[in-house]
Amino acid sequence: MARGFRLWLYVGFRGWLCQHEGFMLIDSHTHLLRLQIPPEVAVEGAIEAGVLTVVNVGTDVEDSRKGAALAAALPSVYSSAGIHPHNAGTYTAPDLEALAELSESPGIVALGEVGLDYYRGDWSAEIQKALFEDVISLANDTRLPLIIHSREAFTDTIACLGYARVPIVLHCFEGGEQEVREAVERGYYLGLAGNVTYKNSRTVHVLEMLDPERILIETDAPYLSPQAVRSKKNEPKYVVHTARFVAGRIGMREEEFGALTSRNARNVFGLPLQT
Numbered sequence: 001m002a003r004g005f006r007l008w009l010y011v012g013f014r015g016w017l018c019q020h021e022g023f024m025l026i027d028s029h030t031h032l033l034r035l036q037i038p039p040e041v042a043v044e045g046a047i048e049a050g051v052l053t054v055v056n057v058g059t060d061v062e063d064s065r066k067g068a069a070l071a072a073a074l075p076s077v078y079s080s081a082g083i084h085p086h087n088a089g090t091y092t093a094p095d096l097e098a099l100a101e102l103s104e105s106p107g108i109v110a111l112g113e114v115g116l117d118y119y120r121g122d123w124s125a126e127i128q129k130a131l132f133e134d135v136i137s138l139a140n141d142t143r144l145p146l147i148i149h150s151r152e153a154f155t156d157t158i159a160c161l162g163y164a165r166v167p168i169v170l171h172c173f174e175g176g177e178q179e180v181r182e183a184v185e186r187g188y189y190l191g192l193a194g195n196v197t198y199k200n201s202r203t204v205h206v207l208e209m210l211d212p213e214r215i216l217i218e219t220d221a222p223y224l225s226p227q228a229v230r231s232k233k234n235e236p237k238y239v240v241h242t243a244r245f246v247a248g249r250i251g252m253r254e255e256e257f258g259a260l261t262s263r264n265a266r267n268v269f270g271l272p273l274q275t
């Protein structure tokens with residue numbers, strides 16, 4: 001068989017797989033403005049890999065503004081508006097007003113990421129909680145779901161979230177049995193990122209305990225590249241590796257898992273059916 005023809009067959013078959021049987025995924029948490037490649041290029045690569053929709057996540061007011069502009073410009077991108085706990089120390093009242101204003105942008109589908117991070121310890125718990133509680137109130141007012149960053153702060157995070165009356169996403173979830181039980185009980189969505197594929201993951205041992213209707217899949221790019229591509233900078237298309245890994249662990253067909261997690265993402269973020 002001529003080499004060119006074989007290549008044509010291969011590419012054609014891959015394309016067919018991608019269209020009909022491959023993953024259809026949503027990367028529910030990514031930082032398009034922090035990648036080494038332009039957002040448009042990352043989104044194009046994602047679509048080619050079957051990742052048809054990307055939720056870009058804001059980490060401060062400026063980043064959230066740029067995210068809203070991206071969501072307006074790129075049809076497969078949605079965005080959130082938030083202030084990461086790493087930035088809690090510079091938070092002021094006008095920032096909350098800016099988030100409130102941004103929450104009215106059509107492409108903004110959530111508030112976050114917000115939360116508590118006791119691992120880095122840049123800011124005191126008190127400073128972090130002040131910001132976190134303000135954004136929870138804003139979420140209650142705007143009815144937008146919340147994307148939560150919680151690191152070594154599970155108990156306090158859960159306590160603060162007791163006041164939230166909107167759907168909750170615990171992004172980059174890395175909890176074990178006790179945390180999963182608590183999250184399932186409260187009906188929180190759990191975002192699984194590349195770190196679930198690492199050897200030291202606690203979550204990988206309790207995947208069967210998760211409520212299937214609450215599982216999301218994410219990259220958190222450019223961070224936490226899945227094991228299969230760990231030497232590379234993460235980008236949205238690599239969510240495929242995490243999805244494949246988790247699907248295998250819970251004994252679900254890849255396409256089925258893709259459909260399930262995409263439906264969950266549409267549900268929590270109110271995305272249109274064709275995403």
Ligand SMILES: [Zn+2]
Pocket residue numbers: 029031057113220
């Ligand atoms: Zn993030």
